[in-house]
Amino acid sequence: MPSKKRPAPGLPTRKQILDFIQNSPVPAGKREIAREFGLKGQEKIQLKTLLKDMAEEGLIDGKRTAFHRMGGLPKVTVLRVIDIDEGEAIAVPDTWQAEDATPPPRIRLVEKGRGSALKKGDRVLSRTEETATGWRAFPMKKLVLRSEQVLGVVEFDGAGKPWLAPVDKRIRNSSPISDLGGAEPGELVLAEPVGRSARAAVKVTQVLGEPLAPKAFSLIAIHKHGIPNVFTEDTLGEAERMARLPLSQEQREDLRHLPIVAIDPSDARDHDDAIWAQPDGQGGFEALVAIADVSFYVRPGGEIDREARRRGNSVYFPDRVVPMLPEVLSADVCSLRAGEDRAAIACHLKIDGGGRVTDWRFTRAIVRIAEVIAYEEAQARIDRNAEEVAGGQVDLVVLQNLWACWKTLAAARAKRDPLELELPERRVKLDEKGRIAEIAIRERLDAHRVVEDFMIAANVAAAKALEAKVAPVVYRLHEPPSREKLVALKDYLATFGRKLALGQVITPGLFNRMLKDIADESEKALIMEAVLRSQTQAYYGPRNEGHFGLALGSYAHFTSPIRRYADLLVHRALVDAYHLEQPRPEGDLPPTTGLSERDREDLGRISEAISAAERRAMEAERETIDRYVAAWLSARVGEVFSTRITGVRKFGFFATIVGLGGDGLVPVSTLGDERFAYDEKAHTLAGEETGATYAVGQILPLRLAEANPLTGALKFELQEGGGRIEPRGKPQALKKRGDHLAGKRGRPANIRHQGRRKR
DSSP states (O other), X not given: OOOSSOOOSSOOOHHHHHHHHHHOSSOBOHHHHHHHTTOOTHHHHHHHHHHHHHHHTTSEEEETTEEEETTSOOSEEEEEEEEEETTEEXXXXXXXXXXXXXXXXXXXXXXSSSSOSOOTTOEEEXXXXXXXXXXXXXXXXXXXXXXXXXXXXXXXOTTSOEEEEESOTTOOSOEEEEEOTTOOTTOEEEEEESSSSTTOOEEEEEEEEOTTSTTHHHHHHXXXXXXXXXXXXXXXXXXXXXXXXXXXXXXXXXXXTSOOEEEEOTTOSOOOEEEEEEEOSSSSEEEEEEEEOHHHHSOTTSHHHHHHXXXXXXXXXXXXXXXSSOHIIIIIISSOOBTSEEEEEEEEEEEOTTSOEEEEEEEEEEEEBSEEEEHHHHHHHHHHTOSOOTTOOSOHHHHHHHHHHHHHHHHHHHHXXXXXXXXXXXXXXXXXXXXXXXXEEOOOOHHHHHHHHHHHHHXXXXXXXXHHTTOOOOEEEXXXXXXXHHHHHHHHHHTTTOOOOTTSOOOHHHHHHHHHTOOOHHHHHHHHHHHHHHSOOOEEESSOOOBTTTTBSSOBOOSOTTTBHHHHHHHHHHHHHTTOOOOOOSSSSOOOOSOOHHHHHOHHHHHHHHHHHHHHHHHHHHHHHHHHHHHHXXXXXXXXXXEEEEEEETTEEEEEETTTOOEEEEEGGGSOSSOEEEETTTTEEEETTTOOEEETTOEEEEEEEEEETTTTEEEEEESSSSOOOOXXXXXXXXXXXXXGGGSGGGOXXXXXXXXXXXX
């Protein structure tokens, strides 16, 4: 609705547009704005460009038919009740966009009469308004609840009635299916409840196909965790345009003459870091860590950037990667391929003979990677100490310099004494048909440590370089264990006759010395598990809390911008702080490569979002590996394995197969007829008659009783004596359908323990 006093003709200012959007009694789209300010012809075209700029700058959001102030809300929108506070309903927007990365506003719903007729979970179409004390809304219409979808497999019982068997092992019961939606028995489907009760039937909304087919396990994780895995046409189109941007040699340091190498896993999908070093003639080294210059191609406010913010990171599965960036960038233009010119941000380091980084500088550069080498191949060349290696593109001296520089960094690391816990990493290798060829623990080589210590040095340099300019930093934070966890650890250690004085300063070295002093390997495994449980989870944040595990005061993530949005933010901050901006591209592309004003003002909101995305990815990756392990073991039900107890509860204990992984439950009901007492502090179950004790870290043989590939769940039983679990096997509809996942005749080809990995 036009205002009574029409503004002067001409394009309005940003402030005028924001004021109009906020005060307009009707939804304000491009048409209403043009009418309000009397715009015609060419001015309307200019208005479209201005509104697009305002959206990219984070000032407004919404569609061209109804804009609203960024951080604000549409005049009419759907809200979801999240709490009832003293009789008043509190709600949040039902469709708050994750890529916005700001926490959704809490809105007070103003209802007629006394008390709230709404309850938690209700969805309400409401008219919103912003007041001096915050947002409030007036309900217009209560909407039908939107049910959460359930992922499961269609089964039929003996009476021919269809049921949905959930793939989430936390959901114990199957649900009756009222509408199959064309699904066949044994197919993987998405379904939603048709009622509100816990036992309501479900209807199939989407058929996903064969649940045990290759690539199905990662698909289950993607759907279950809501991982974005499809790029829009606009995002792909912008990626294609950005990929064609020319590299300006005049504005970049030319490092193509250096024999820089990328050392990566043999199955790496992208290469975003490469390293080089040479002696400086004074007992130290000059070193270079070259990182893909993703910030040159992914500009703040663009379509790629919005999608990358929403994803937060790439997610890696055995059969596929869900990339943070479109593949034309992640696997091609940004990836540091051998023999091709690539844009990089170079971290130049000076390292003295004691491994201390004495100086650093950051530049935008052009690099040409001499060779991409697998960890195993790089280690083999060093171990053989021979220059004649088939396929080698760089002289052995290049690798020898890297190893020599690393030994100084490793010496400095040893003095720092970071936390050293053995954390084995499982690796699933698939054959060309998507079947499991091998499951093993990744071998931990010096080649891994070389790259790791170079990356840590660059990450520290990036954090300190930004601090030197008083610039915004997205830190990688790992806080010391909480007092509550330390008290629990102290009580647990007391059961071994060991002490932990809580009055002293708790350092990583304290835990290292504690473990080093334990000669008995079984006891060491027990205490290592307890120390691991006492640690906090690392996260991202703009306020420095240090990194306890690495024993570092300032630490950021700088080295993986292809797969982590946090690293991209650090790159942008370096661009701003050290004046590394590139010439603005021509055409309809985002101009700047530094931080946006929105991120600069509050890094907290995006740090929380990418921390949550990281946790989501870790859980999805872990669950998928569990499903592959269960599929691998499904043909070996009844066999006895060497296992290690990983957790003890009142209802039983969990154990994992040594050298393979895959946690399974041993129910207390199968341990025998006697009663078992649970000691929460000692993490043990003890038989009241026999004294048989089961404790975390204990090694014992167990028989595999069940292996469910769909949920990733395993169940074990004692090798001899006690009760026995009746194996349920696979769901009826899946029998004889999934053995192909485990190789020939459903039997695993090989299981081996490759070694242990340290953190």
